[in-house]
Amino acid sequence: MIGEVAMVLTALKALNDGIATVKESGGNLSSIMGKWADVEEKVRDVEQKKTGAMSYKEALDMESAKRQLINFDRQLKDICLIQGQGDLYTSIKQRMAEAQLQHAKDIARIRKKRKERNEMFKTLGIITFSVICFWAIAFVGFTVWTKP
Secondary structure (H helix, E strand, O other): OHHHHHHHHHHHHHHHHHHHHHHHHOOOOHHHHHHHHHHHHHHHHHHHHHOOOOOHHHHHHHHHHHHHHHHHHHHHHHHHHHOOOHHHHHHHHHHHHHHHHHHHHHHHHHHHHHHHHHHHHHHHHHHHHHHHHHHHHHHHHHHHHHOO
């Protein structure tokens, strides 16, 4: 799990370097778009796989990564506006909003499934314990009743 969070942070660093390059040289946005999409996807994947199961440090790292992505979004907007590609930024944000909505639904579904699974295991534990107790009491009762 630490490796996945480290992978997200490494991808963020690469994205940050790409944004700095685009700002300095006025280069093409397509060079950082793929990196940005990869980082967004990695953050979503880690959240989906490890939701509710991260250590404190990993949770802080993920929150830091989310905040850096927000900062990168602002920088991308600035770059798009400077290069006269405001419509590109708008379409990107529309697609991202759709993806984030789906991501939120997926996370809610995963949490619900996890909760249901935990409740099922708890119920199975209670049933198993009850059956074992019943048979133990039945065995003791039978032993006491059949003793001469």
